[in-house]
Amino acid sequence: MSELYFNRPMPHGGKLVERVIKDRKVAKKYLKACTKYCKFYDIKPTLHYKRGVPVRNVYREIMSVCYGFFSPVEGSMTSAELESVLSKRRLLSGWVFPYPILFDISKEDFQQLGVSEGDRLILRLKGKPFAMLDIEEIYEIDPEELANRTFGSPETNPEVVREKFDDKHPGWVIYRSYQPIILAGKYTIINEPVFKPPFDRFWIPPRKCREIFEEKGWRTVIAHQTRNVPHVGHEMLMKAAAFTGDVEPCHGILVNAIIGVKRRGDYPDEAILEAHEMVNKAGYIKPTRHLVSFTLWDMRYGNPLESILHGIIRQNMGCTHHMFGRDHAAVGEYYDKFATQILWLKGIPSYGFDKPINEVEGGLQIRPQNMREFWYCPHCKEMAYSESCGHDKEKQKLSGSLIRGLVAEGVQPPAIIMRPEIFKVIVKWWRKFNYPFVNEKYVLYKEEQLEVDLPDLD
Amino acid sequence: MEYILEVFLDENRLNKIKGTSVESQIEAVFGGELKVLRVKIGEELKDQILKAFETARIDSRACITDTPVAFKRALFEEIANQKSLGEEVVKGVLNRIDQIKEAAAKEAEFLPAPDIDISDIE
Known part of the structure; x- marks a missing residue:
């Protein structure tokens, strides 16, 4: 009989990603060390590229990555990983993944931060330390190209795409509204947020x-x-x-x-x-x-x-x-x-x-x-x-x-x-x-x- | 393709079309629990409505939905005035689009909640 039973599937990629420091003493030590050597950045919402209203907050993606919902993704994608996702819908490891997961900032913020590859950035949410981003690569994107390639078009994906994506499509608008500088690297939550009711x-x-x-x-x-x-x-x-x-x-x-x-x-x-x-x-x-x-x-x-x-x-x-x-x-x-x-x-x-x-x-x-x-x-x-x-x-x-x-x-x-x-x-x-x-x-x-x-x- | 605009009828609206030719075109749906009038329109008017109202969309029944309440109210008024379910009632509504958009902008901020007892679920 047991051969007829279905087993619980393994996590996608074989292992659940868990990048949350739950021990507050350890988290405080990280923060203390970082206060000396790291830069801090306050997470900003992504605003509609035309209308200026919020369309995304990257904190949600950081939460979903670090708690394992998006396993095996561990952070903001490198340029090679982004290209792999856009062209093959696969991570560099070969596991299927459909969307770019990116940490984007404006050119002005990038200049002000003065970070480079190898740096650790502390991300603040609501003014408080939230997560670390270990920067592996910094590169620039064209948000419109990103949006177009993410979803495809009737020409490139004729099996299922019927209309060209435009600013009436909320997902296309999200990617089109990204800032051009991408900080790629793994996220780690150092201060677990507390959910509000309900x-x-x-x-x-x-x-x-x-x-x-x-x-x-x-x-x-x-x-x-x-x-x-x-x-x-x-x-x-x-x-x-x-x-x-x-x-x-x-x-x-x-x-x-x-x-x-x-x-x-x-x-x-x-x-x-x-x-x-x-x-x-x-x-x-x-x-x-x-x-x-x-x-x-x-x-x-x-x-x-x-x-x-x-x-x-x-x-x-x-x-x-x-x-x-x-x-x-x-x-x-x-x-x-x-x-x-x-x-x-x-x-x-x-x-x-x-x-x-x-x-x-x-x-x-x-x-x-x-x-x-x-x-x-x-x-x-x-x-x-x-x-x-x-x-x-x-x-x-x-x-x-x-x-x-x-x-x-x-x-x-x-x-x-x-x-x-x-x-x-x-x-x-x-x-x-x-x-x-x-x-x-x-x-x-x-x-x-x-x-x-x-x-x-x- | 043909698209549909639905106008739901409560007692007040039913009274306003009582005795008119439109009354015979009322449809009862969902086990008779809901009464509705259906206005059928073509591509051109559909496009005009979608362009006028950002929230408007077409559902799986080819119905144009999520238009502002002000639009639906105006559509019913035109139906009652013109005693018709033809495309002309939609054209009548679109003729006063600025006035409807103004009302719609106000309702985007506030819609009164129904006065029903929900103490049993709170």
Whole structure:
């Protein structure tokens, strides 16, 4: 029987990256030595290259690297590693990785800092020491070229890219807004940030997550990617996708929300996390089978590329399966609606994958569960799966956008498309922020507050 | 391709189109729990709407969503005034785009939360 069981996959790259100094005495010693010999730099948000609003904060990437979510990445990429990622979507070690991970600063800041290769830089967050960056290489990039090469184009990636990326695409804007000087090298967190409520109770780094799976006896776990509050279609996706597994349905469902700067019109991060938690608190999926967590990342909305990152994160967290739906992590019509599923079922040669992503060398072990969609069928009188329900003509599709429209107009969505408890969570945070969705005010508030505070280390 | 603009109807809106030719075109969806009017438009008007409102997007149902509430309100007013679901109602809305954008800018800062009891989840 045991040969039919699926084993928990190894971390991507074979070993979980953990670059956090937890012993405060040791951290203080590092800081004391650094105060004499190192330069200090206050982390700044990346601002939209045209509009000047925050689109990213690199602290989120440092957290995700150092706690192992992005294993085997250990820091800001060197120029050779960047080229390898852009041309082959692989690290120099050969392991698949979709996106550039870079620490960028302006030319003015670089001149003021006066650092060179071999130096150690102390990164401050909210005015307090946060992490060290051991500088291996300093080089310059062209942000527009970086943005274009990161996502590709209809000409270079004809299998899945449908439109040229531009400044309506939030991920392209992030890379386009990078500063031109890259400091490459490994990060080490020396002062562990403390998460604020409600983020604190959903912070489950990969090692902890794997321990929880062991404690719960979850041999198989399916990951659910989210950047949204769940409507009943999402709930059905989770429930149905979890029927996969090995000899029995997946033991656990790990909801992993992406927390960071979002698009205007998305829901606030706080509402997303608590709304997913409400799915289990209200009993729609038992809490013994459902766990809510998050990863810090300013989403790039790169559909198939984003799905690779999601696969890496959730494999590192210990999941055996990952559900993927239509338009995974997508925005607009830049990609084929099923680009992610094409990647995981056939591969996308122009991105460097002539086979499915878990069959290529250096690929992933997590298994995809590719799902089509759910709609309301008035004939079946239930939320039905598109590949099962035969009443195509009668189908009533629901989408997050439809529900956002109802919410904005003050109309409570019918319970058949959004659970009333979930709507109440939206209203709770609506009252706090005077707005149900992300707007410019919320983006600025989040940038000022972030998800964390830093303790004193001096 | 054809794109759709949906206008959801509450009691107040239902009363305003009562007895008109539009009333017969009301559709009930999601088990009859939601009443909606659908305006169908072509590429050109779709492009104008997406250009006018940064948040606007097209969902998996080919519906244009995430337009400002002010836009949806104006669209319903045009439907009620013109008693039509044709493209002319959208053209009527776009004719007063500056006024709608002004209202939309205000609503980007504040939308009143519904007055419902949430004490059981807090």
